[in-house]
Amino acid sequence: MEMDRRHFMFAGSASIALLATGALPAVAAGDPTAADLLKEFTGGAETVDDKISLTTPEIAENGNTVPISVEVDSAMDGSDMVQSIMILADGNPRPEVVTFNFTAMSGEAAAKTRIRLAKTQNVIAVAKMADGSFQMASNEVKVTIGGCGG
Numbered sequence: 164m165e166m167d168r169r170h171f172m173f174a175g176s177a178s179i180a181l182l183a184t185g186a187l188p189a190v191a192a193g194d195p196t197a198a199d200l201l202k203e204f205t206g207g208a209e210t211v212d213d214k215i216s217l218t219t220p221e222i223a224e225n226g227n228t229v230p231i232s233v234e235v236d237s238a239m240d241g242s243d244m245v246q247s248i249m250i251l252a253d254g255n256p257r258p259e260v261v262t263f264n265f266t267a268m269s270g271e272a273a274a275k276t277r278i279r280l281a282k283t284q285n286v287i288a289v290a291k292m293a294d295g296s297f298q299m300a301s302n303e304v305k306v307t308i309g310g311c312g313g
Contacts, residue, residue, distance in 0.1 A: 197253035197287065204249050204289055210299035217288040217300035226280040226306040233288040235272040235298060239265070242294035245272035249291075254284025280306050 195203070214236045223229040235245045244267060250260040263274045272290065280286070283305045290298040 194257055195259075197251045197258035197285075200249070200251060200259050201287070201289060204291070205297045208295070208297055210289065210297040212298060212300050215288060215290050215298035215300045217286065217302055219286050219302040219304050222305045222307060223280060224307050226282070228277045229280050229286075229304060229306075230275070230277050231286060232275040233263075233273065233290075233300070235290045237272050237292075239267055239269060239271060242292070244293040246291045246293055248272065248274065249289045250276075250278065251287040251289070252278060252280055252284055253287060255279070255281050280304055282306055 216234045216236075218232045218234075220229065231250070233248055233250065235248065237243050237245045239245065245265050247262055247264045249262045251258045252260050260278050261276060265272050278286070283303070285301050285303050287299065287301045292298065
């Protein structure tokens with residue numbers, strides 16, 4: 164069935180009416196904050212920063228592709244094994260960026276990726292260890308508008 168002008172107008176009007184009455188859910192309503200996600204991941208446990216290393220640029224001229232890397236100094240066996248690393252961007256509308264999962268066969272607990280940052284904000288890396296402890300590192304990344312450097 165082809166969509167003619169009449170069907171197009173009806174669909175558009177119906178969508179506007181649903182939005183106006185609140186029948187369609189808001190996209191950002193109820194999204195968890197970085198603090199909520201951090202508490203859920205750690206179960207409220209204390210975090211330390213003696214084994215984790217987070218590398219980010221100090222200034223990102225393009226917030227669409229910000230390179231980051233995270234590494235945990237671990238033997239990757241027994242209680243010294245890293246189970247997962249979660250990356251959060253606390254200023255993004257949806258702060259959870261990615262969670263990396265590791266096994267003993269991973270060899271090392273390290274990952275590199277590029278993330279998108281909406282504005283200047285903190286990038287947080289939290290590692291869950293096999294012994295139940297948590298490692299955390301955080302860096303502020305300044306995102307410039309249009310690559311102007313300021």
